[in-house]
Amino acid sequence: MPLGYHAIAGELRARIERGTYEPGSRLPAEDALAREFDVSRQTVNKALLRLRAEGLVRVERGIGTTVRELPVMTTERIGRQAPAQREAGEARGAFQGELATLGYTSRSEVEVSRERAPADVVRAFEDDDLPEGGHRRRSARERETAGIAIVRRRKMFAGDVPVQLATGYYPAGLAEGTEIEQQDTGPGGTYSRLAELGHAPVRFRERIRLRLATDDEAAFLRLDTEQRVYDVERIASDSNGRAVEVNMIVMPAHQWQLVYEWTTENG
Amino acid sequence: MPLGYHAIAGELRARIERGTYEPGSRLPAEDALAREFDVSRQTVNKALLRLRAEGLVRVERGIGTTVRELPVMTTERIGRQAPAQREAGEARGAFQGELATLGYTSRSEVEVSRERAPADVVRAFEDDDLPEGGHRRRSARERETAGIAIVRRRKMFAGDVPVQLATGYYPAGLAEGTEIEQQDTGPGGTYSRLAELGHAPVRFRERIRLRLATDDEAAFLRLDTEQRVYDVERIASDSNGRAVEVNMIVMPAHQWQLVYEWTTENG
DNA sequence: CAGTGGTCTAGACCACCAC
DNA sequence: TGGTGGTCTAGACCACTGC
Numbered sequence: 033m034p035l036g037y038h039a040i041a042g043e044l045r046a047r048i049e050r051g052t053y054e055p056g057s058r059l060p061a062e063d064a065l066a067r068e069f070d071v072s073r074q075t076v077n078k079a080l081l082r083l084r085a086e087g088l089v090r091v092e093r094g095i096g097t098t099v100r101e102l103p104v105m106t107t108e109r110i111g112r113q114a115p116a117q118r119e120a121g122e123a124r125g126a127f128q129g130e131l132a133t134l135g136y137t138s139r140s141e142v143e144v145s146r147e148r149a150p151a152d153v154v155r156a157f158e159d160d161d162l163p164e165g166g167h168r169r170r171s172a173r174e175r176e177t178a179g180i181a182i183v184r185r186r187k188m189f190a191g192d193v194p195v196q197l198a199t200g201y202y203p204a205g206l207a208e209g210t211e212i213e214q215q216d217t218g219p220g221g222t223y224s225r226l227a228e229l230g231h232a233p234v235r236f237r238e239r240i241r242l243r244l245a246t247d248d249e250a251a252f253l254r255l256d257t258e259q260r261v262y263d264v265e266r267i268a269s270d271s272n273g274r275a276v277e278v279n280m281i282v283m284p285a286h287q288w289q290l291v292y293e294w295t296t297e298n299g
Numbered sequence: 300m301p302l303g304y305h306a307i308a309g310e311l312r313a314r315i316e317r318g319t320y321e322p323g324s325r326l327p328a329e330d331a332l333a334r335e336f337d338v339s340r341q342t343v344n345k346a347l348l349r350l351r352a353e354g355l356v357r358v359e360r361g362i363g364t365t366v367r368e369l370p371v372m373t374t375e376r377i378g379r380q381a382p383a384q385r386e387a388g389e390a391r392g393a394f395q396g397e398l399a400t401l402g403y404t405s406r407s408e409v410e411v412s413r414e415r416a417p418a419d420v421v422r423a424f425e426d427d428d429l430p431e432g433g434h435r436r437r438s439a440r441e442r443e444t445a446g447i448a449i450v451r452r453r454k455m456f457a458g459d460v461p462v463q464l465a466t467g468y469y470p471a472g473l474a475e476g477t478e479i480e481q482q483d484t485g486p487g488g489t490y491s492r493l494a495e496l497g498h499a500p501v502r503f504r505e506r507i508r509l510r511l512a513t514d515d516e517a518a519f520l521r522l523d524t525e526q527r528v529y530d531v532e533r534i535a536s537d538s539n540g541r542a543v544e545v546n547m548i549v550m551p552a553h554q555w556q557l558v559y560e561w562t563t564e565n566g
Numbered sequence: 567c568a569g570t571g572g573t574c575t576a577g578a579c580c581a582c583c584a585c
Numbered sequence: 586t587g588g589t590g591g592t593c594t595a596g597a598c599c600a601c602t603g604c
Contacts, residue, residue: 036572036573037573037574062589063588063590071574071575072575072576074575074576074592075573075574075575077592091589091590092583092589093581093582095583095584095588096588096589096590097589109559110559110561236561237559237560238559238560239556239558240557240558240559241371242509242527242553244353260552262509285509289507289508290506291504291505291506291507292504292505292559293502293503293504295503303591303592304593328569328571329570330570330571338593339596340595341573341592341593341594341595342592342593342594344572344573345592345593347571358571358572359570359602360570360571361570361600361602362571362603363569363570363571363602364570364571
């Protein structure tokens with residue numbers, strides 16, 4: 033009796049874990065696997081669906097099925113570093129260190145633009161985080177530029193593999209004309225620049241969801257249609273409760289684990 | 300030309316969102332849908348796979364396909380409450396409040412036992428979180444009961460729908476003979492009891508991963524084979540860096556979003 | 567028992583990629 | 586152009602549920 037697709041998925045998984053199919057290499061074509069296991073191609077396809085959903089392989093039409101290259105990586109979401117060393121969505125010390133251990137180099141590309149912010153970002157900027165639930169007074173400049181944001185789109189790579197997308201929004205009334213509009217934001221990054229403007233981020237909120245990638249995201253992250261992403265919305269506010277950054281971070285879920293660490297005491 | 304499975308998935312999704320198929324109700328059988336859309340049953344099946352993966356529906360063999368009942372819920376992982384009001388994996392004020400707004404009541408069941416802890420939990424208990432990377436001195440009692448834990452298994456429901464599983468481990472040398480071994484741990488819960496023992500949890504670490512549910516978890520959470528869970532490992536340590544609780548929390552990923560909120564200043 | 571989804575097949579046509 | 590996966594079918598048998 034031939035194997036079912038669960039068993040075939042298990043066998044292929046074992047081969048990947050044993051290294052029979054090496055990271056980054058191609059699996060045999062579905063035809064070939066169907067012959068080997070003596071099942072229909074559709075059964076092999078279904079087995080592969082499983083591995084794809086797990087993030088173990090990735091298929092590309094016209095090319096074939098490729099074994100995942102990178103191990104699961106960890107992202108520490110609450111750094112112990114001083115604010116100056118922390119920038120949302122940026123390759124951080126810990127991350128770079130971990131990659132280095134694995135023999136990968138990290139790299140990121142940034143594009144900056146000035147855009148009308150999406151509705152949910154505008155809402156975050158207007159929805160002040162004040163204990164009393166009140167509202168801040170807004171300056172004329174702020175009112176004029178409402179809804180406009182400086183947008184920093186960052187693509188992160190581990191070696192040549194794209195691993196993360198982050199889109200940071202900064203109120204135009206605040207960031208316009210500053211180094212936040214430059215590719216290189218200088219020592220300490222955007223958070224240091226915000227601090228110099230009198231709006232040091234001190235309060236953070238991250239909201240984690242799981243979803244399928246959009247087409248754009250899937251294309252950049254080289255994601256399979258079966259694969260999911262963590263969708264993290266990070267809002268940073270200054271001591272007046274004003275949201276000074278909204279960051280939308282997208283990571284392949286099979287590629288990352290998230291870590292939060294905090295204390296209830298001062299320390 | 301008949302529709303493809305993407306289009307069919309979209310149409311079914313739209314019907315669910317419109318309320319044509321109501322939450323908790325049954326979808327037409329695959330046969331019936333195949334006739335309606337004039338495709339093979341397999342094509343309908345593939346469309347449903349999509350909706351299952353999204354968590355919009357759940358299929359049970361021999362029964363049918365059911366529309367998800369609950370909306371996506373939020374779990375605030377870092378409470379502003381005093382430690383006494385916070386217990387990992389426990390129905391918290393915010394959660395109960397949210398459910399109440401939706402017309403659901405929350406409820407949980409707890410089972411307590413004394414067990415040999417799994418390897419990763421033992422490691423967490425032995426791996427002290429000290430800045431110097433050193434080790435604590437261990438008492439005789441502690442050495443005798445190494446590897447043994449008081450285990451609190453908590454099942455959470457929203458209305459009648461199971462929504463979360465949490466398994467809390469407490470070092471036997473610490474928790475044995477205390478109210479932590481009781482079903483009802485008293486006012487403030489286990490964290491207050493730990494505090495009374497001189498081991499108030501002050502440092503927390505949560506590690507989030509995504510994975511498929513085990514068979515047991517799937518059975519309890521009524522999960523579809525296509526659906527994923529958040530696997531959260533929460534470690535709580537006292538001011539000496541001793542891990543006093545390890546909590547393994549399992550949540551259907553389509554059912555929850557996680558929120559972390561913190562400040563870099565004392566506040 | 568009838569009704570439901572799970573799984574499988576053999577063959578087909580298509581879209582996309584690299585050469 | 587040849588190879589790869591995407592998708593589809595018509596029919597089949599099975600496992601499980603509820604009556």
